[in-house]
Amino acid sequence: MSFIPIMLPLQEFDSSKLIMEQPRKIKSSQPNIERTLSLFSYKNDLFIMSSLHLLTPFGKVHTWDFSTGKLEIDVGAKSIFYTKYTLFQSTIVGLTNRIYPSKSSSYFHPMLFGTILTVYLYTTPPFQEKETWFYSNSKWSSKLTNNSFQKGQSIRLGIQFQGVCFLHNLQSKDCKYRLQHQVKAIYFQGSERTENQGSERTFVSNHSPPES
Numbered sequence: 001m002s003f004i005p006i007m008l009p010l011q012e013f014d015s016s017k018l019i020m021e022q023p024r025k026i027k028s029s030q031p032n033i034e035r036t037l038s039l040f041s042y043k044n045d046l047f048i049m050s051s052l053h054l055l056t057p058f059g060k061v062h063t064w065d066f067s068t069g070k071l072e073i074d075v076g077a078k079s080i081f082y083t084k085y086t087l088f089q090s091t092i093v094g095l096t097n098r099i100y101p102s103k104s105s106s107y108f109h110p111m112l113f114g115t116i117l118t119v120y121l122y123t124t125p126p127f128q129e130k131e132t133w134f135y136s137n138s139k140w141s142s143k144l145t146n147n148s149f150q151k152g153q154s155i156r157l158g159i160q161f162q163g164v165c166f167l168h169n170l171q172s173k174d175c176k177y178r179l180q181h182q183v184k185a186i187y188f189q190g191s192e193r194t195e196n197q198g199s200e201r202t203f204v205s206n207h208s209p210p211e212s
Contacts, residue, residue: 004133004158004184004185005049005053005160005184006047006049006053007053007054007055007158007184007185008042008049008052008053008054008055009054009055009057010054010055010056010057010080010081010084010085010088011057011080011084013054013084013087013088014044015087015088015091015094017042017043017044018040018041018042018052018091018095019040019041019042019043020038020039020040020092020095020096020099020163020164021038021039021040021041021163022038022099023036023037023038023099023164023166024036024037024038024039026165032169032170032171033167033168033169033170034167034168034170035165035166035167035168036165036166036168037162037163037164037165037166037180038096038099038163038164038166039051039162039163040052040161040162040163040164051160051161051162051163052160052161053158053159053160053161053184054088054158054159054161055156055157055158055159056075056081056085056117056156056157056158056159057075057079057080057081057084057156058081058154058155058156058189059073059074059075059076059079059081059117059154059155059156059157060073060074060076060151060152060153060154061073061074061149061150061151061152061153061154061155062074062116062151063151064148064149064150064151066123066144066145066146066148067123068120068123069120069121069122069123069144070118070119070120071118071119071120071121071149071183072116072117072118073116073117073118073119073155073157074115074116074117075112075115075116075117076115077115081117082112082115085112085117086112089108089110089111089112092108092164092179093108095164096108096164096177100166100175107174107175107176107177108176108177108178109176109177109178110178111178111179111181119157119159119181119183120183121144121183123144132144132182132183132184132185132186133184133185133186134148134185134186134187134188135185135186135187135188136187136188136190137188153188153189154188154189154190155186155187155188155189156186156187156189157183157185157186157187158183158184158185158186158187159181159182159183159184160181160182160183160184161179161180161181162180162181162182163179163180164177164178164179164180165177165178165179165180
């Protein structure tokens with residue numbers, strides 16, 4: 001059975017509570033690329049997360065490409081979404097510079113560029129633990145189609161951030177890094193669960209979608 005973990009609202013993210021481990025080598029499919037991963041954990045007075053789970057505010061669907069699984073969200077230039085996520089990305093760059101002092105933000109491949117947040121969804125089986133659950137009209141679904149998202153729709157994302165993945169080019173000596181993430185849940189505005197959620201300060205509790 002799939003489940004959606006406890007999510008921390010992005011508005012409540014505290015950079016001082018995020019822990020980033022030393023990088024460890026992981027498998028690479030390219031012989032000239034060495035991959036390492038620095039895992040996240042998050043600890044505050046209420047709970048400990050073995051990885052970081054964030055629930056975003058609502059944003060507007062910008063583009064959706066089923067063939068690649070690429071979903072772009074326009075978060076708005078003056079929104080709390082933009083402000084808090086920009087701070088989150090800056091925190092990642094700062095923590096990374098402590099591990100790799102020679103690196104700068106120019107090596108970072110951001111998920112949020114301008115006002116557009118880009119995530120990727122798995123669109124081909126087998127999904128296993130990689131599937132994303134959607135909540136709309138009081139119902140859960142994990143089915144993705146060309147028409148799953150329409151431009152201008154308001155949605156919020158429940159994202160698991162496992163850590164930071166580093167790609168070291170052994171020939172050029174360049175190093176690029178990005179956030180390793182998986183979208184666990186997407187809530188459509190107007191659905192019963194998000195309308196009745198109340199204050200943005202509340203946490204989304206564990207909830208198990210129906211067995212697929």
